[in-house]
Amino acid sequence: MTGLGAAGGDGTDWDRFASSYPEPFGALSGLVAAAWAEGDPVLLELARLRTATLLRYDAERGRRSARARAAGLTEAKVAELPAWPTSPLFTPRERACLALAEQFVIDAAGVTDSLVVGVTDHLGAEGCYAFVQALSVLETFQRACLTLGIDSAPEVDELVAAGAATTPEARR
Amino acid sequence: MTPRIPLPTDAVTELGLPDTPDWAPAVTAARSRLRRAAYRMKSVDPVTTELVRIRNARFQHCHF
Numbered sequence: 294m295t296g297l298g299a300a301g302g303d304g305t306d307w308d309r310f311a312s313s314y315p316e317p318f319g320a321l322s323g324l325v326a327a328a329w330a331e332g333d334p335v336l337l338e339l340a341r342l343r344t345a346t347l348l349r350y351d352a353e354r355g356r357r358s359a360r361a362r363a364a365g366l367t368e369a370k371v372a373e374l375p376a377w378p379t380s381p382l383f384t385p386r387e388r389a390c391l392a393l394a395e396q397f398v399i400d401a402a403g404v405t406d407s408l409v410v411g412v413t414d415h416l417g418a419e420g421c422y423a424f425v426q427a428l429s430v431l432e433t434f435q436r437a438c439l440t441l442g443i444d445s446a447p448e449v450d451e452l453v454a455a456g457a458a459t460t461p462e463a464r465r
Numbered sequence: 466m467t468p469r470i471p472l473p474t475d476a477v478t479e480l481g482l483p484d485t486p487d488w489a490p491a492v493t494a495a496r497s498r499l500r501r502a503a504y505r506m507k508s509v510d511p512v513t514t515e516l517v518r519i520r521n522a523r524f525q526h527c528h529f
Contacts, residue, residue: 314506316502316505316506317499317502317503317506319502320495320498320499320501320502320503321499323495323498323499324492324495324496324498324499326495327489327491327492327494327495328492328495330491331489331491331492401525402525402526406469409469409470410469413470418470418471418472418473419473419488419489421470422470422485422488422489423488423489423492426489426492426493426496427489427492430492430496
């Protein structure tokens with residue numbers, strides 16, 4: 294992938310952009326960290342990987358969250374992700390979240406009441422709200438990286454750790 | 466637009482959006498920080514920033 298060519302130097306694509314634009318990239322890391330801090334890691338990882346597939350962001354699809362793995366997400370399930378509507382590996386809760394995630398990424402204006410109710414039934418109103426916020430964060434991050442040509446972004450957990458360290462709460 | 470999920474309060478922000486400060490507070494704060502950082506970038510002039518914001522809002526059918 295050819296990027297915009299942020300200031301030169303060693304490190305990943307992400308590192309070079311982050312060194313050139315520390316404030317917005319630090320804020321973006323903080324946003325990703327906040328989303329993962331407030332969400333179920335397995336649901337977020339499934340949504341992140343599905344989003345990467347829909348956006349054709351192959352590099353992101355190759356990364357994994359250790360937090361999600363520790364919470365029980367297996368590679369077998371990840372491999373079955375394209376078949377989530379019918380695969381027996383997915384729970385009704387995960388299917389409801391993936392259905393909303395897919396429509397959110399494809400066309401948010403097409404999200405229906407039933408898709409939202411499906412998630413609210415499993416996560417509650419506040420959980421649904423947090424999940425939608427997280428979807429927006431995952432999508433923002435991936436679209437920004439794709440647009441800027443950032444292939445070698447940090448692993449999700451590194452990004453979360455870096456973002457958590459840049460939050461105002463952490464700097465106090 | 467009617468909220469699709471039951472909200473804890475009828476309060477709204479100055480933009481007319483549901484005011485839910487206790488829901489996903491870390492994401493809300495982080496999003497504000499990113500928005501401020503984006504607006505402070507000297508490399509994008511305010512007119513272009515506003516045009517992009519409005520164009521995106523129309524594309525997303527966001528009428529606030």
